[in-house]
Amino acid sequence: MFEYRKxxxxxxxxxxxxxxxxxxxxxxxxxxxxxFDVISNVSAVSCSAAGEVTAAYDSGNYxxxxxxxxxxxxxxxxxxxxxxxxEYYYSYMxxxxxxxxxxxxxxxxxxYTVRGRLTKDNTVYNYILEQFASDMGIETDQxxxxxxxxxxxxxxxxxxxxxxxxxxxxxxxxxxxxxxxECLIWIxxxxxxxxxxxxxxxxxxxxxxxxxxxxxxxxxxxxxxDVIITGKYFIVSTLYKTDIIRLKDIEVISKHMERKKxxxxxxxxxxxxxxxxxxxxxxxxxxxxxxxxxxEILPLLKKKKSTN
Numbered sequence: 001m002f003e004y005r006k007x008x009x010x011x012x013x014x015x016x017x018x019x020x021x022x023x024x025x026x027x028x029x030x031x032x033x034x035x036f037d038v039i040s041n042v043s044a045v046s047c048s049a050a051g052e053v054t055a056a057y058d059s060g061n062y063x064x065x066x067x068x069x070x071x072x073x074x075x076x077x078x079x080x081x082x083x084x085x086x087e088y089y090y091s092y093m094x095x096x097x098x099x100x101x102x103x104x105x106x107x108x109x110x111x112y113t114v115r116g117r118l119t120k121d122n123t124v125y126n127y128i129l130e131q132f133a134s135d136m137g138i139e140t141d142q143x144x145x146x147x148x149x150x151x152x153x154x155x156x157x158x159x160x161x162x163x164x165x166x167x168x169x170x171x172x173x174x175x176x177x178x179x180x181x182e183c184l185i186w187i188x189x190x191x192x193x194x195x196x197x198x199x200x201x202x203x204x205x206x207x208x209x210x211x212x213x214x215x216x217x218x219x220x221x222x223x224x225x226d227v228i229i230t231g232k233y234f235i236v237s238t239l240y241k242t243d244i245i246r247l248k249d250i251e252v253i254s255k256h257m258e259r260k261k262x263x264x265x266x267x268x269x270x271x272x273x274x275x276x277x278x279x280x281x282x283x284x285x286x287x288x289x290x291x292x293x294x295x296e297i298l299p300l301l302k303k304k305k306s307t308n
Contacts, residue, residue, distance in 0.1 A: 007242075047064050064152065099147065101116070196242075196244075212230075215233055252275075258270070274286050
């Protein structure tokens with residue numbers, strides 16, 4: 001079935017190796033959204049009564065929006081980097097006091113819509129209660145029974161941070177989805193694969209694909225590892241890319257040894273580079289671990305070059 005579709009299999013390998021990392025990245029992005037409950041940390045629960053706010057807090061939905069008919073300042077400022085960034089307010093709702101931190105400075109607010117995050121900083125909360133109890137002339141423990149156990153924090157910008165995270169993840173997921181769709185297209189329409197499209201200088205890509213497949217089946221001269229040599233083509237196919245060079249385009253062939261730094265620092269490895277070029281636009285190089293592999297290939301390429 002695949003006797004005359006060897007090139008398609010090479011390109012399929014490249015597509016799969018592109019698709020798998022994209023899929024894993026997409027799954028990881030989805031895991032981040034779910035694990036850190038990013039969506040619920042951005043969306044606000046609309047509440048119409050204090051009981052709904054309490055229910056939201058108990059269920060872990062900390063972003064709320066509620067319209068409060070009457071708010072009065074407690075007289076305590078919220079300072080951020082030494083500057084006033086808000087003020088503490090209270091409102092009597094459903095038999096208890098609810099404390100708000102708002103980006104306002106008015107003494108009294110009417111019909112004010114609060115969009116904030118339910119927070120519980122024990123140090124701040126206890127300090128506010130102590131001062132509030134002192135102003136009311138009652139004990140702090142007595143007041144605690146009359147106050148909801150959280151503060152509705154309007155200046156809290158946690159939701160903005162999560163919004164930025166969602167935007168970044170959405171962009172990444174969008175790019176990955178496009179890449180995955182492209183991979184599927186390449187599988188069903190291999191002549192559209194970018195590894196083949198870069199060979200458009202050779203003419204019609206469908207014809208090129210058929211010709212290469214015929215060559216691999218009928219005129220195979222050498223095949224070892226990543227390298228295939230036929231009567232007309234020199235092909236190098238690694239996991240992530242496939243390079244195709246017509247033998248008649250080769251003018252210069254050379255071998256070079258090179259020492260490359262490796263890990264840990266101070267260690268080196270030797271590679272052998274096969275370099276192919278011509279006087280026009282062709283320049284290609286491929287690294288081999290073993291010198292014998294290059295020595296096997298060179299005579300075949302030089303022979304073909306001399307006969308074209």
